[in-house]
Amino acid sequence: MKYVHTKLFIGGFWVTPVSTEVNTVVGAATEEPIGQTPVAGPEDIDVAVAAARRGFVSWSQTAAADRADILDRFAAALISRADVIGPLVSSENGMPISLSVPANVYAPAATLSYYAGLVRKLEFEEDRPSLAKGVTKVRREPVGVVGAIVPWNYPLMLAMMKIAPALAAGCTVVLKPALETALDANELAAAAEEAGLPPGVLNIVPGSVAASQALVAHPGVDKIAFTGSTPVGRSIGEICGRLLKPVTLELGGKSAAIVLDDADLATTAAGLASASLANNGQTCYASTRILAPAHRYAETLEAVTSMVASLKVGDPLDPATRIGPVVTARQRESIERYIRSGRASGARLTTGGGRPADLNRGWYVEPTVFGDVLNSMPIAQEEIFGPVLSVIAYKDVEEAIALANDSEYGLAGSVWSADVDRANSVARWLQTGSVGINGYSLDIASPFGGYKASGLGRELGPEGLSAYLHLKSVYQPRQASQ
Incomplete structure (x- = not known):
């Protein structure tokens, strides 16, 4: 040693x-x-x-x-x-x-x-x-x-x-x-x-x-x-x-990323790589609930799935790695229980869900996306603390805000839009201590903390x-x- x-x-x-x-x-x-x-x-x-x-x-x-x-x-x-x-x-x-x-x-x-x-x-x-x-x-x-x-x-x-x-x-x-x-x-x-x-x-x-x-x-x-x-x-x-x-x-947190209907999906998906999956998903403020407009749901789910599937999984000491192992075997077991729960709840697995076949050592979990998720499912309500995302449909902005706030947590969140003023107007209604617009990054000079639990x-x-x-x-x- x-x-x-x-x-x-x-x-x-x-x-x-x-x-x-x-x-x-x-x-x-x-x-x-x-x-x-x-x-x-x-x-x-x-x-x-x-x-x-x-x-x-x-x-x-x-x-x-x-x-x-x-x-x-x-x-x-x-x-x-x-x-x-x-x-x-x-x-x-x-x-x-x-x-x-x-x-x-x-x-x-x-x-x-x-x-x-x-x-x-x-x-x-x-x-x-x-x-x-x-x-x-x-x-x-x-x-x-x-x-x-x-x-x-x-x-x-x-x-x-x-x-x-x-x-x-x-x-x-x-x-x-x-x-x-x-x-x-x-x-x-x-x-x-x-x-x-x-x-x-x-x-x-x-x-x-x-x-x-x-x-x-x-x-x-x-x-x-x-x-x-x-x-x-x-x-x-x-x-x-x-x-x-x-x-x-x-x-803890179970933050929501609200994707508005005018968002550029390629840019949004790229930004979600860090806003939702930083540190292998072991981040308290991670936007792990992706809220997508119903009329753009399929293309949003496809963009998020494609982004997540493209992330390099491997040795955390390799500068090219985007997803490393989780911290312990116990943590991996907890994440895998949530993946099984998502499947049992009727959510649709679009990528990941297992362990990388080419990595036989280390506590790795494939970065995972679930579609057709209801906000009431455990994978959408409980903090998983791993690389698992849930994509949830909403009818209109009012429902998106309601879904985002329908959580015992209120630590963070993000809003994605081509119109920053519009995104800010949505952010004002979120019951959370911080909100990122078209991204998420802590600011040392600004207060950080949570509402509710x-x-x-x-x-x-x-x-x-x-x-x-x-x-x-x-x-x-x-x-x-x-």
Whole structure:
């Protein structure tokens, strides 16, 4: 195995864990071990939280400009590791290398730089005239110690969507990465160390469910930020609600792509390759429900089917690969159950539906399209988290909007049209936290999050920074006249 780690990054040092459990990371394309890490237990969470609390004392008092300088160095240290991080994440979770380097190196680095720039300009204290003709000082103060729990699909970007604004605000962080992608978390720790983050500012503890539970309920943690499934998010939200602990939850999605009747289908199908199938379909915002006008349904289904069938499936380290393996055998089994469900429900398989015949190793699933799908079918209502698309017919725009909103989720979506103004008018009616017009791409400077069962709160943009700041009003009465 190439990557063997025996220690955890806590308090600015690599320390021997209390837990003796070991995690073996298995390559998604090879089914062979590629590395090992310790598995943090509840006792290790205690050590990490204590280090973060100690670090908070000085970090919260560090000038914002000085914190920003360290974030910029952190960004540079990540970029210097691009040749290691990109292939490593691809090996861990099957993400095509053409996406892995931008998503796990340059986007996280850009996020650090964005919040460094934002915090340099932020007024942490301002005076406001009060109705009593005095002055109120409004202060922005860091929340404290943040527990960040992230999944395996975009491991470093999803971590940085929490780390960057938290550190910029003056908080310290205990990061609990997923065990499936625990190896790249060590590269993140090495970059933090190189950048000179003070001890305790960032602590990284890959662990099991027990570690996550300990972190969420820990009395020394002031806020939780979580990205993952809706069922787990509900559980975390219940705990935080009972403890009155602030929480940000970025959860599941079952996003719809509304193809309007004036859309150019060749262009739309090409755009859906990334909007619907990025990272092998293992993307929370993916537009996996394709809503097509009834009078153009056959040609839309044909265009989507042709596009999906043309995607190169193979080694995630090959720059030409568009669809790699999914992250684990368990994930593949879950996707295959949904494919069987689609067939049993009466949907029509137009491409894919099996395992690639020429790939006898790796957790591959052929990119799959179902036609004649009803919006009530499980494949149209439940998050599959794999390369499976459902094409659904609608009569008119009003029905398209109703179908798109007929979901417990509301994370994202897209509208495809030759008329951008018309597409925008449709987007306004969608019950979802973000909408792409003729494409879909996150904007670091804009808020991201969901409606309904897709979560609570927002990440990215200035709103993402506000989530890590408390507001304090100091009322100063009018001075008595002399």
